[in-house]
Amino acid sequence: MATEAKAWGTDGPGEKLKPMTVERRSLRPEDVAIQISHCGICHSDVHFAHNDWGMSLYPMVPGHEIVGTVSEVGQSVTRYQAGDRVAVGCLVDSCLACGECGAGHEQFCAEMPTFTYSAPDRQSGEVTQGGYSDRIIVREEFVCRFPDSLDMARGAPLLCAGITTYSPLKRFGVGPGQKVGVAGLGGLGHMGVKLAAAMGASVTMITTSAAKGEDARALGAHDVLLSTDAAALASAANRFDFILNTIPVTHNVAPYLDLLKPNGVMVIVGAIDELPGLHGGALVMRNRVIAGSLIGGLPETQEMLDFCAEHQILPEVETIRIDQVNEAWERMQKGDVRYRFVIDMASLAE
């Protein structure tokens, strides 16, 4: 039997978030029921609430950086039992039969993966509702183990910001002896700095702001390059093996490409937008690569959580109560957060 869950969500674009009740489906054999302890706030939550990508379904409960504890499992679940610490990211289902799903790249499912919120459930057609809630039900293939040694409040943003930055660093083999630049210091950029440093690379924060450069050093960056300083940029030409570009808005990529060594790679993870300044010569003359990257599949998300446990890498967060969520969204849109808001879901019960 379906049950009601407490949540905060929105009725339409431009509407504020408010308390609401959502139905959680009755447990299917493959399902895991999760009591949510914390949920991170991602920029995508705001984009979806505002229907910026034209695919939003309302009413909508956002949230895809979810950690919690298993409360109940369906009869065919083998990996989890009640009491286990678990996590759910951006995806809750996919076809599990296509080549991409078979390779563990469920984010590229040929039949489109099911997003954690604002997407039709593959079996019932009901709209999925996300993690700004006390409970969620997800099939076991889309649930990750949340390592015992990771703090649940601080760890929640790993499920989107963490995997989004870990995946391209791994894909291009970032490691010791390499020079890595991270452009942009927000939710993604600060994880990029921590992860690249933990992988053994020499990390440079590339930023417009000297103050942000100092913040990045505190997070583990070894050097700072001011993108507003033309002389500094010129002297850094051909310096980097890899640049993680987390700048969230459209920008001229030419100055960044010039910083790459021959065969160097720049990966875009922030801007879903046109990128002016892309000239074939900047690529051809140095064998440079420009690429994009979208979250990661389930096996890699688990690998990332285990890597973060081993190296004790945790996001910097500001924990809030659920009734502070509208204010948090406003502050995040102004860049006024270091570096991720996390909602303490215990506040939903009060």
Ligand SMILES: [Zn+2]
């Ligand atoms: Zn996200």
Ligand SMILES: [Zn+2]
């Ligand atoms: Zn598939």
